[in-house]
Amino acid sequence: MSSRPIRQQLLVEQDVQVSLVFRAVLYGAACMTYFTVIQFFTQAMHHPGILMSEIFLSLTDEAVYWVPGFLVLGPLMVYDMLRITNRVAGPIYSMRREMRAIAAGDNGRGLKFRNDDYWDTLATEFNELRRTVLELREENANLRANQAAPAPEEEAPQVDEFAAADLEMSEEPAGAVVPS
Structure with a gap:
């Protein structure tokens, strides 16, 4: 975990976070x-003889107490939920960005998450995987380079060995038994 500053962007992973906000609403x-x-x-059962219009009026009288609290706490709850989901979505967003860079042929960078982010072990595991991919990529490039241009010294002795074997066979008399 690093000591990077707090994330400034409220919506990091919009598809996921907007879906969660919609659920909360x-x-x-x-x-x-x-x-x-x-x-x-409750009003209808406690006062059976009252008209429905009067019940609705009494509901609005009582709603004055709980609706403002709901309207104040609702947005606060959504904001807090977005901040908490940033701690989950932010690391995944960073990891996906680095995975795309590596897949495109770039070396990418090692992951370091913010202090309060979740998935802190994911950064370590991703960095190990990244290191392995880069090592394998380098080894693959070396193998391709060696395979593409074989050294002339390596080919010459093989050709000479085959020529010497052909020469030995041609010097033996016809019908002679060659030991194997």
Whole structure:
């Protein structure tokens, strides 16, 4: 883990984080609907002779107490959730960026996550994998270079050995038994 500054960007991995925000808003709306329905039925059961319009008026009177709190805490909850998801999405975003660089032929850089990020062991494992890929890439380049241009000294003795064997066979009389 490094001592890099706090991430300034609120949405690091937009697809994932927007989906989570949408879920939080959906759950918040479900809670608000639940509270309203429960309040409505509670009022209707406690006061059976009251008209529905009067029940709705009493609901708005009581909603004055909990709706402002919900409207203040809702955005605060979404913001906090985005900050927490940055600790998960940020490292994955960085790792994906470096993986793309390595796949494109670049050497990439070693990963170092921020102090509060999750997945701290992932950086170590990725850096080991990156080092292995770079070593294998270098070894592969060396093998290709050696295979593409064989040294002339290596070819000459093989040709001379074959020529000498042919010469020996031609010097032997026809029909002679050659030891194997």
